[in-house]
Amino acid sequence: MLIKTRGIVLKTTAFSESSVIAKIFTESLGMQSYLINGVKKPRAKIPMNFLQSLHLLEFVFNQKSGGGLQRLSEANLSPAFRSIPYNLIKNTIVQFLNEVIYKSVHQDHKDENLFHFIYHALCWFDEVEEADVNFHLSFLLKLSRYLGFGPNLENNPLGNFFDLQEGDYQFMPPAHPYYLEKEDANAFFLLYQTSFENLNEIFLTRSQRKSLLDKILIYYNLHTASFGQIKSHLVLEEILS
Template sequence: MIKNTVIQFLNEVLYKSIRQQHVDEHLFEYLYNAISWFDETEELSVNFHLSFLMKLTRFLGFAPRPQLRLDQKYFDLQDGNFTSLAPVHPYYTSDEEGKSLMLLLSTAFQKNNEIKFSNAYRRLLLDKILIYYQLHTASFGQVKSHQILEEVLS
């Protein structure tokens, strides 16, 4: 039940974010390997969807740029980079949230369960990731299945 709900959610995000007309072997390979791993793994990975979406940004062309200096405390969701000052728009994260997003981006799926987030924090990160996708994907719109996913994962 949980895996099906996660896959339905990811399917909706993929449908809204991939608009390519050409063959992309690297994207296909990533999707195939990630979803196959998720399907075959025995242990439920509650962070899989977060990690999957952060890694997917590399293939969609808007992967976040890493923090370069310690004084860069804010992750600007609109520009996709860390900044020293809070942006004038509302689309940014705190230092901790930005670091969590980068951790999800860099951690292998097999090690996702070593990342410990509360359910509330996981929901917050998902909301930030969806905003990030909305800002970087034309006509992305609202994702409806994430409320169902939140209910199932809580």
């Protein structure tokens, strides 16, 4: 049966001389793997540049009744990015986000809310004229809500500590080391609550951004199975310095 859906490309692995297996987070089926033939040929029906990090696709595949690896029959960029591939800061941020999403999104079932959040955030980031240097921080905090461990805001966030392990704000620092001091906890709250369009109202120093990013990655590690070590944030920090 032929199925048409949208997807977000997360990873490709060489399968043969001209074919790859692509890991794609889809709108209708969640995380799926697809065999794509001939992508490295000069006149490929689905060229390799369609399969770059977090590219957005609309594609058709033949779903086999017996399971197994599905094969893509056609695909188009939907939409094609206009600035991300050509803007060094945007592209570096997207490479970093791709690694985090790949290690934290494991749903092999339909999750339209999660899909639409990632899809629309990427479309906005591509369309905005100038890349906000806090976008990746805000994106990851907002993403945590869709992954099931968004910050609990029942206690007043402003002027309190944030417990990374429990995921909530507390009046006193916890006994363990996984928490944010009040200044970082306030910034954490603002980045979580502020829309992407208004991120330019939040001013963070380079050292604050680095500290917050390190703590956000700890937060993901504490709440995501097999999250492991993220490597691309080192390149990101260098580019944003």
